[in-house]
Amino acid sequence: MGKPTVHDIAREAGVSLATVDRVLNARPGVRAQTVARVREAVERLGYVRDTYAANLARQKQYRFAFVLPEGPNQFLDTFRTALGEATQAQAADRLTARVLTAPAHDPHAVVRLLNDLPTGRLDGVAIMTPETPQVRDAVSRLKSAGLPIVALVSDLPNSERDHFVGINSYQAGRTAGLLMGRFIREVTGAVLVVTQSMQARDSIERRLGFDHVMGEQFNGLSILPSVETHGDPVRMARILAQAFRANPGIRGVYSMGPGNAALLDALRPTGRLGELAVVAHELTPTTRQALIDREIDAVINQNVGHLVRSALRVLRAKCDGAEIFAAQERIRIDIVLRENLP
Known part of the structure; x- marks a missing residue:
């Protein structure tokens, strides 16, 4: 039959x-x-x-917007490239995705962008931004307009978003903690934690996981308060110099977010890159070369291609009223070392 x-x-x-x-x-x-x-x-x-055939028969379009932070960022450059490749591959499915950017550390600009989105000409929105009350309100307005919403990389769990695409940041922080403690191999000392902003959910969760493992397994090490750089290389250099002057016992540096090029530029003048344990996030040209040069010990990575494809699949499924397969959309935490560079 x-x-x-x-x-x-x-x-x-x-x-x-x-x-x-x-x-x-x-x-x-x-x-x-x-x-x-x-x-x-x-x-x-x-x-x-057969959703594909039904959409083709109705000449259905998928018009998505990706709201990303603006500014120089190698991870985002890689993300944009992967998004372009994915949408080109799905052009026959009448899928388009436009990228819109707002200053990463200006929540009001992000909200203005979200509120100005042409909801009548969109079928879904993916958002990479810290969660604030204003962002939650903007997401609510987009949902009221009938748009599915995906949170990217940094979750918006208290908003009305439909789905989160990214790694489990708490587990990633725990992974970083275990690596840091094993790399330092000393009972005492201090660890410096650096990020762009502690407003971002991923940074908060990574710090929480990192602290838990350090407290459980390496409680002789002192974990210093998080240093926020706000994406400013000059600020990065200044606060790192201050941190090393104030804490000569620093044995490791955990970089929880982007800005690794500025971090390495700030650490090189100290002459201690070879002896410090350094754990960072996201495999980019900068972190890849730093692994090769033994300036970074490990990179905790999430596959950007998987991120992009998952976001597009989830948005399409929401548009079609189709099921989302959780196992397929689970983003894996990868540990990249010099010895296993892809």
Whole structure:
């Protein structure tokens, strides 16, 4: 027996093809009893909808916006490249994705951008930004307009976002803590923690996981307060110099966010890069070369291609009312060392 069709559903439910189409596409104008009868027929027949064919027949488009931080950032450069490649590969599916940027450390600019999005000309939005009350309100307005929302890399768990695409940052922080303690190989000393902003959810969760492991397994090491650079290389150099003057016992540096080029530039004049244990996030040209040069000991990475493809799959599934397969969308935490560079 061949696969069941919409004609089989209409015959089984005793309704017209037009009614089946309205029910399958969740359009109004069908009585609740009729909707139930059509859905029961779908279940009995084991009908699986060919979303691609249905969208092609309706000339459906997927128009997505990706809201990202602006400014020089190698991780984001890699992300944009991967997004361009993914959308080009899905052009036949009538999928487009435009990138919009706002200053990473100006929440008001982010909110203005989100509030100005042309909701009538979009089918979904992916957002990479710290969570603030204003951002949560903006997400709520986008949801009220009927748009699915995906949080990228840094979660927005208290908002109405539909899905988060990124690694488990608490587990990533724990991983960094274990690596740091093993690399230092000393009972005492201090560890410096650097990030762009502690407003970002991923930095908060990474610091929490890092502190938990250090306290559990390496409690002789002193973990210094997080240093925020706000993406400013001059500030990075100044505060690192101050930190090393104030804490000559620093044995390791954990970089929780982007800005690793500025971090390395600030550490090189100290002459201690070879002896410090350094753990960073995201495999970029800078961190790759630093691994080769033995300036960084380990990089905790998330596959950017997987991030992009997962975000697009989730947004499409939300548009189509389709199921999201959690195992497929789970982003893996990778540990990259000099010895296993891809």
